[in-house]
Amino acid sequence: MEKRKLGNSDITVTPIAFGAWAIGGLMWGGNDDHDALEAIQVAYDLGITTFDTAPVYGFGHSEELLGKALQGKRDQVQILTKYGLRWDATVGEYHFSLEDEKGNAHKVHRYAGKESLIKECEASLKRLKTDYIDLYQIHWPDNTTPIAETMEAVAQLLQQGKIRAAGVSNYSEEQVKEAQQTVMIASDQVPYSMLNRGIEEELLPYALEAHVSILAYSPLQRGLLTGKITENHQFNAGDTREGNRYFKPENIRSVNRFLEDIKPIADDKQITLAQLAINWTFHQPGITCALVGARNRKQVKENAKAASFTLSQEEMQKINTALEQVHLAL
Numbered sequence: 659m660e661k662r663k664l665g666n667s668d669i670t671v672t673p674i675a676f677g678a679w680a681i682g683g684l685m686w687g688g689n690d691d692h693d694a695l696e697a698i699q700v701a702y703d704l705g706i707t708t709f710d711t712a713p714v715y716g717f718g719h720s721e722e723l724l725g726k727a728l729q730g731k732r733d734q735v736q737i738l739t740k741y742g743l744r745w746d747a748t749v750g751e752y753h754f755s756l757e758d759e760k761g762n763a764h765k766v767h768r769y770a771g772k773e774s775l776i777k778e779c780e781a782s783l784k785r786l787k788t789d790y791i792d793l794y795q796i797h798w799p800d801n802t803t804p805i806a807e808t809m810e811a812v813a814q815l816l817q818q819g820k821i822r823a824a825g826v827s828n829y830s831e832e833q834v835k836e837a838q839q840t841v842m843i844a845s846d847q848v849p850y851s852m853l854n855r856g857i858e859e860e861l862l863p864y865a866l867e868a869h870v871s872i873l874a875y876s877p878l879q880r881g882l883l884t885g886k887i888t889e890n891h892q893f894n895a896g897d898t899r900e901g902n903r904y905f906k907p908e909n910i911r912s913v914n915r916f917l918e919d920i921k922p923i924a925d926d927k928q929i930t931l932a933q934l935a936i937n938w939t940f941h942q943p944g945i946t947c948a949l950v951g952a953r954n955r956k957q958v959k960e961n962a963k964a965a966s967f968t969l970s971q972e973e974m975q976k977i978n979t980a981l982e983q984v985h986l987a988l
């Protein structure tokens with residue numbers, strides 16, 4: 659698979675990365691470890707070398723699965739993980755509540771104080787069974803810690819060789835600029851899909867100018883853009899897509915009408931709607947990588963093939979025109 663440069667760093671990533679949130683299970687109605695390990699292996703076999711995870715995904719479980727599956731492949735892969743969401747301490751700013759698989763409620767806090775992230779980094783390295791992380795990203799902004807303090811700790815980790823590059827996630831243009839004053843920021847990981855294009859106004863033009871890579875998360879809008887979601891879709895217990903604003907019945911109807919409109923393009927090219935949505939995403943200006951979640955071998959196989967075709971300008975134009983008709987109630 660093609661490799662792309664990550665911001666101004668010396669790291670290259672594949673335009674499709676394996677997103678390891680869902681395999682953590684929590685918030686996604688559970689997971690199957692065997693399927694998850696197989697999915698990671700298949701991703702690697704099909705040329706995906708970039709893997710994105712976070713400590714909070716399954717409260718460490720997603721990182722552990724990646725650590726296990728990527729043994730013996732370390733120098734061939736790029737591991738992207740995060741810090742700054744603590745479920746094990748009451749620190750910083752309350753973010754949301756989350757039940758573990760035993761039904762115990764945990765309050766997740768945004769916190770990126772210096773000592774905290776140094777400690778988090780050690781825990782991630784252990785779970786990932788590695789001695790360095792390629793890209794270390796603050797998961798969400800922490801309004802209780804000065805950005806400079808957080809980034810000084812990141813600079814220390816860079817100097818120690820525990821991380822290769824600094825990234826941020828869910829940061830605004832202003833926040834990226836502030837972080838850049840302390841350390842070079844290689845990337846900002848933010849939501850971006852055919853249905854969620856908010857960053858095009860401000861963040862994207864700045865990122866292009868400043869050579870900050872945009873890593874697009876939820877490019878399938880959490881499965882909605884695969885066409886498999888109908889109004890009566892039954893999610894497993896604990897799947898937070900139930901009640902998510904994109905999954906309101908009127909939005910599902912509107913998205914499925916749009917998918918019907920673009921299906922002839924997919925049929926012509928003998929590709930699926932998921933492949934079309936992923937390819938569209940990583941070909942938008944400024945988007946270095948689409949982080950695509952997958953739970954099993956079948957999904958990864960389908961998603962990896964999104965890198966094996968090119969959409970013509972005319973096809974892109976048709977998709978963009980059809981997108982203009984989508985009006986979501988969010």
Ligand SMILES: NC(=O)c1ccc[n+]([C@@H]2O[C@H](COP(=O)([O-])OP(=O)(O)OC[C@H]3O[C@@H](n4cnc5c(N)ncnc54)[C@H](OP(=O)(O)O)[C@@H]3O)[C@@H](O)[C@H]2O)c1
Nearest residue numbers: 677678679680710875876877878879880881949950951957
């Ligand atoms: N930084 C952040 O705050 C943040 C937030 C969200 C995500 N992320 C990152 O971005 C990654 C991807 O985002 P995401 O997982 O939210 O959403 P996504 O990639 O848009 O959707 C992934 C989900 O869609 C379904 N799916 C995937 N491929 C499919 C296929 N070929 N056919 C049918 N269904 C398919 C699977 O769920 P089902 O099988 O259950 O339907 C899968 O878990 C995450 O794993 C994570 O690494 C980061």
